[in-house]
Amino acid sequence: xxxxxxxxxxxxxxxxxxxxxxxxxxxxxxxxxxxxxxxxxxxxxxxxxxxxxxxxxxxxxxxxxxxxxxxxxxxxxxxxxxxxxxxxxxxxxxxxxxxxxxxxxxxxxxxxxxxxxxxxxxxxxxxxxxxxxxxxxxxxxxxxxxxxxxxxxxxxxxxxxxxxxxxxxxxxxxxxxxxxxxxxxxxxxxxxxxxxxxxxxxxxxxxxxxxxxxxxxxxxxxxxxxxxxxxxxxxxxxxxxxxxxxxxxxxxxxxxxxxxxxxxxxxxxxxxxxxxxxxxxxxxxxxxxxxxxxxxxxxxxxxxxxxxxxxxxxxxx
Amino acid sequence: xxxxxxxxxxxxxxxxxxxxxxxxxxxxxxxxxxxxxxxxxxxxxxxxxxxxxxxxxxxxxxxxxxxxxxxxxxxxxxxxxxxxxxxxxxxxxxxxxxxxxxxxxxxxxxxxxxxxxxxxxxxxxxxxxxxxxxxxxxxxxxxxxxxxxxxxxxxxxxxxxxxxxxxxxxxxxxxxxxxxxxxxxxxxxxxxxxxxxxxxxxxxxxxxxxxxxxxxxxxxxxxxxxxxxxxxxxxxxxxxxxxxxxxxxxxxxxxxxxxxxxxxxxxxxxxxxxxxxxxx
Numbered sequence: 262x263x264x265x266x267x268x269x270x271x272x273x274x275x276x277x278x279x280x281x282x283x284x285x286x287x288x289x290x291x292x293x294x295x296x297x298x299x300x301x302x303x304x305x306x307x308x309x310x311x312x313x314x315x316x317x318x319x320x321x322x323x324x325x326x327x328x329x330x331x332x333x334x335x336x337x338x339x340x341x342x343x344x345x346x347x348x349x350x351x352x353x354x355x356x357x358x359x360x361x362x363x364x365x366x367x368x369x370x371x372x373x374x375x376x377x378x379x380x381x382x383x384x385x386x387x388x389x390x391x392x393x394x395x396x397x398x399x400x401x402x403x404x405x406x407x408x409x410x411x412x413x414x415x416x417x418x419x420x421x422x423x424x425x426x427x428x429x430x431x432x433x434x435x436x437x438x439x440x441x442x443x444x445x446x447x448x449x450x451x452x453x454x455x456x457x458x459x460x461x462x463x464x465x466x467x468x469x470x471x472x473x474x475x476x477x478x479x480x481x482x483x484x485x486x487x488x489x490x491x492x493x494x495x496x497x498x499x500x501x502x503x504x505x506x507x508x509x510x511x512x513x514x515x516x517x518x519x520x521x522x523x524x525x526x527x528x529x530x531x532x533x534x535x536x537x538x539x540x541x542x543x544x545x546x547x548x549x550x551x552x553x554x555x556x557x558x559x560x561x562x563x564x565x566x567x568x569x570x571x572x573x574x575x576x577x578x
Numbered sequence: 579x580x581x582x583x584x585x586x587x588x589x590x591x592x593x594x595x596x597x598x599x600x601x602x603x604x605x606x607x608x609x610x611x612x613x614x615x616x617x618x619x620x621x622x623x624x625x626x627x628x629x630x631x632x633x634x635x636x637x638x639x640x641x642x643x644x645x646x647x648x649x650x651x652x653x654x655x656x657x658x659x660x661x662x663x664x665x666x667x668x669x670x671x672x673x674x675x676x677x678x679x680x681x682x683x684x685x686x687x688x689x690x691x692x693x694x695x696x697x698x699x700x701x702x703x704x705x706x707x708x709x710x711x712x713x714x715x716x717x718x719x720x721x722x723x724x725x726x727x728x729x730x731x732x733x734x735x736x737x738x739x740x741x742x743x744x745x746x747x748x749x750x751x752x753x754x755x756x757x758x759x760x761x762x763x764x765x766x767x768x769x770x771x772x773x774x775x776x777x778x779x780x781x782x783x784x785x786x787x788x789x790x791x792x793x794x795x796x797x798x799x800x801x802x803x804x805x806x807x808x809x810x811x812x813x814x815x816x817x818x819x820x821x822x823x824x825x826x827x828x829x830x831x832x833x834x835x836x837x838x839x840x841x842x843x844x845x846x847x848x849x850x851x852x853x854x855x856x857x858x
Contacts, residue, residue, distance in 0.1 A: 290771070291686035298679035298699050298742060305739045306701050309713035316716055326719065380605035381612050387602075396609075398851055403616050405793075405847040407800040409817050410836045413824055414619035417626075417634045424622065427635050457616065515706025517803050522824060532708040532803075539712050539807060549716065552709040559706055 310556075317549035325543045335550035356534070356551075363530040366445065366520075367513035370452040371460075374509050375502065377453070378460030382501070383494070385461075386468035397465070404458040412522050415451050416442065419523070443525035451519040456512060460505040467501030468494075500570050507566035511559050531555050620840060627833035634828065644834040654835060657819040660730070664805075664815060665798040667734045672741035673791040677749050677783070679742075684753040685761075685779075702740040710740065711807040718808060728810060736808045737798045744797045745790035748854060752786025785853040792846045800843065 317335050319327040334343075342353035385396045403411060418424045421438040429435045441447050471494075479489040495502075517532035526533070531551060538548025626634045630641035648654050676699075683696055702710060718732050760782065764774035802817045809818065816839060823832045 287686070288689075291682045291689065294678040294682035294686070295695055297675045298746075299695060301675065302698055302701055302739060302742060305714070305717070305735060306698075306710075309710070309717035310705075312717045312720065313709075313713040377608070377612055380602070381609045383602065384605045384609040394855065398848075399613060400616070401851075402844060402847060403620065405796055405800075406620065406840050406843050407802075407817060407836075409800070409802045409821060409824075410623070410840060411620065413820070413832070413836065414623040416824070417623060417828065418619050422635065424635055454615070454619075457612070511704075511706060515708045517708050518821075532706070535708050535712055536803075536807065539715060545716065548712055552712050555706060556709050559704075563704065 313549040313552055317546050317553055319546050321544045321546050323543075325539070325545060327545050332546070335544075335546040338547055339550070339554075359529050359534050360531060360554075362445070362528070363514055363516075363532075366449055366452060366530065367510050367516075369449055370456060370513040371506050371509050373449065373453040374457050374460035375506065378457055378505065379464055379498070379502070382461045382464035382468060382498075385465050386471060387473065393469075397462075400458050400461050408455055409518050409522075411455065412451055412518050415454055416522050419447050419450070442523065443527055445524070445528055447523040448520050448528055448530075451523040452513050452516060455516075455519060456509045459508040459512070463504035463508065464498055464501035467498045467504075471497055503566050503569045507563060510562055514559060514562075515555055623833055624837045624840065627830065627837040629830070632830050634830075634833070644830040645838075648831045648834045648838075651831060653814075653819060654816075654831070657814045657816045660813055661799060661815040661817075663730065664734050664737055665795050668737035668741050668798045669745075669791050669795040671734075672738045672794050673745045673749075673787060675738075676742050676745035676790055676794075677787055680746055680749040680753055681775075681779075684750060685758070699746055700743045703743050707740075707803045711804040714739075714804060715807040730813060733805065733809050733813055736804055737801065740801070740804065741794035741798050745794040748789040748793065748850070749783065749786045751854075752783055752789075756782055789850040789853045792850045796843050796846050799839070 316327050318331055318333065320330050320332045320334065322328050337343075337350070339356050340352060340354075341350040343350055381400070385393055385400070388396060416423075419441040420426075421440065421442065423442075425441065426435070426438040430438065475493055476489055479493050484492065515532050516530055517536055520528055520530040520533055524530070524533075529537075532555075535548050535551045535555070538544045538551065542548070622634070626637070627644055628640050628642065629637055630639035630643065679695070679699055683692055686692075714736050718736070722728060722732065756779075760778050761774050764778045765771075769777070800817060801815075802821060805815050805818055806821070809815065814822075816835060820832055820835060823829055
């Protein structure tokens with residue numbers, strides 16, 4: 262009698278156990294699948310950053326590397342220069358200038374890519390669907406080809422005996438070659454050229470699903486071409502513009518190859534300053550400090566762009 | 579008509595429709611100019627790598643002499659071997675790891691910490707490369723001293739880390755697009771989870787995995803900054819060799835090597851693009 266009453270209970274218990282066992286097995290498989298990726302990136306992606314943080318508070322070793330004694334010199338060095346004779350600190354703006362130049366160039370790059378990239382993104386989104394893929398492919402392809410080689414090909418064009426100077430001289434516009442290489446202008450052009458696809462793709466993504474009939478609606482309500490653009494197209498593409506600006510600004514701030522080749526090592530940017538400390542500069546703590554400051558700036562830019570993107574959604578939602 | 583209409587009434591515009599409105603003639607012209615600007619430098623580099631003289635502006639005659647010179651150059655051959663060793667190993671390891679992680683984050687159900695896991699996997703993309711490079715250099719030089727190990731393994735490890743997010747993206751995209759009905763059907767037919775994965779999920783996922791592997795390969799092959807700082811002596815990859823030559827002055831051999839790299843990259847990316855388009 263008791264057995265019969267108990268039976269349904271054990272049945273459901275078995276089922277429950279089976280379900281629990283399956284969930285447990287699933288968790289175990291999931292952990293097994295995730296562990297290598299999280300482990301390798303956790304150890305070899307995050308740990309180095311902590312090491313850099315530690316290094317930035319140490320003293321430089323004579324032949325590179327670090328001396329294990331605490332010091333804030335790496336951060337002080339940004340703004341001040343220690344006098345070698347009487348050990349007093351004097352204000353030094355050299356590094357601040359490099360940071361300033363990097364910001365200036367990165368922001369100009371952002372504006373340049375936006376001015377060129379927006380029309381292209383709009384143009385692609387307005388193409389018939391069968392042509393869009395070809396355009397997207399054409400725009401993304403240069404992004405995958407080697408940045409170094411693309412910068413080098415740019416160098417071949419802007420140097421004194423390059424195509425632009427040769428063409429201008431043939432046309433009689435200039436008598437002698439114009440100095441274009443190793444100027445801020447060359448670095449800016451190189452940065453715009455390098456990061457343009459990063460601006461086009463997100464803006465295109467935000468315009469891709471856009472119903473162009475809305476333009477007609479605006480037009481029917483007597484909006485001019487400019488009004489339609491300002492009040493319909495720009496708000497719709499705003500998330501794309503914000504994302505594109507962040508995607509361009511971040512790598513432009515940390516650029517190394519472009520200023521190295523097109524700026525000729527004279528027009529330094531943060532990236533070059535950091536790399537130098539680990540090469541001929543032999544000041545690892547200072548390099549680490551500069552890298553961490555750059556990373557902090559980038560993270561702030563990322564957060565701001567996330568907020569700018571979210572604000573927009575709230576307003577429409 | 580009391581007031582002149584600013585526009586043709588809609589019924590008159592119907593014929594031309596929205597097509598005309600959506601067109602911004604200025605944008606069309608600008609887009610073609612941008613496309614030209616994007617490709618002109620690369621095309622010039624490629625064309626003049628076949629030039630018989632040393633100039634990169636004056637064309638004399640078609641010739642393969644710079645390719646022959648590059649092939650004959652021991653340094654270039656050595657760099658090519660290192661590049662391929664590093665890229666191939668990093669690609670295989672990172673694609674396997676990325677595929678596993680993509681399976682866990684798409685087929686593992688919702689679980690606590692999933693978005694954190696995805697963010698961690700994408701971490702190498704969010705930090706400026708120069709920062710990753712110097713941090714890895716500091717970390718590895720410490721580990722090298724501690725373990726006494728040296729060799730190409732360190733460089734391969736550094737490449738594997740930043741290749742994972744690139745391999746992860748297409749695999750995850752493909753998995754997200756794939757319906758789970760096939761896997762459910764396999765399970766209904768008494769396939770074990772492994773059998774269902776091996777004979778159903780994996781074949782369907784293959785284009786995504788291939789696309790991921792090719793992106794990882796291209797990214798590893800093209801890397802400059804991390805390799806520049808992490809590579810030990812004698813571990814010069816092709817891009818590092820090219821950078822060294824450019825610093826010394828332009829040589830036509832570099833144009834030939836660059837062209838080979840460009841063609842390789844373009845071929846692989848084109849294949850990736852086709853693989854990803856076919857899924858639709």
